[in-house]
Amino acid sequence: MKTILASSLLSISLSLSAINAQAGASSNRQLVLDFVELAFVEKQLYEAFDRYVAPDYVQHNPDAPDGAEAAVTALGRFQQQFPLFIYEVKRVASENDIVFLHVHGKISPEDTGVAIVDIFRVEKGRIVEHWDVIQSVPTESISQHPMF
Template sequence: MSRTAQEEANLALVRGLFADVLNPMDSGAVDRYVSPDYVQHSQLAPPGRDALKAFLDMIRAETPQAVHDVKRMLVDGDHVTVHYHVRRFPGDLGWAVIDIFRVEDGRIAEHWDVMQDVVEGGPNPNSPF
């Protein structure tokens, strides 16, 4: 399947967000990736770009060893979906997370997420990844 040049750019933008913002929890890099009019749909974070920065600062202070291990990224037009494993500290089973980003004018304009706990010994032997 071939991607358009715009889809490649959208995918690169979200890859950059993970590399420069989410993995290092660097709120100072948010403005390069996220629109000033950013719409947040996550039920874990307040709305807006400035609130996202404050949320990242809080998470970094609480769990400085957190890891976002990306398993796959998918792009469809102006939407990029990321499936990844969050571990807050060494030994943490963490969460399986899916983020959906909508890109507009070269920045992330909107975000949704869904999360589930990663468990040991559940009824399904298949990994969530």
């Protein structure tokens, strides 16, 4: 009887942990989507970083600085240089504290653009870390498959 009760409690505990992990991944996913909408679609960098990003944000892109304030400065210069920049999220995946975005970035509507995979780590309701991989969209493809 004790074994059955202990087994049942363990099963319930594991189920609740899985539900909590799924809920966390879902809320992290929405947090990142809200961040990119405000930062890159509405182009409200300061507000986006203030609301969603930790001050000691870690940036793994070798061409970008660490820290939310430094990121706002660098991205602000980019947005000034390319005011028509388009950041279109094509796919989203999340697992626990990690959110992956597959993005089509273009500096103007007629640009073929770049394929971007942005990876964010979320902790305590804030984006704390970021990685990205960027590849130019070719005008011709050997595979004949679109990148998006």
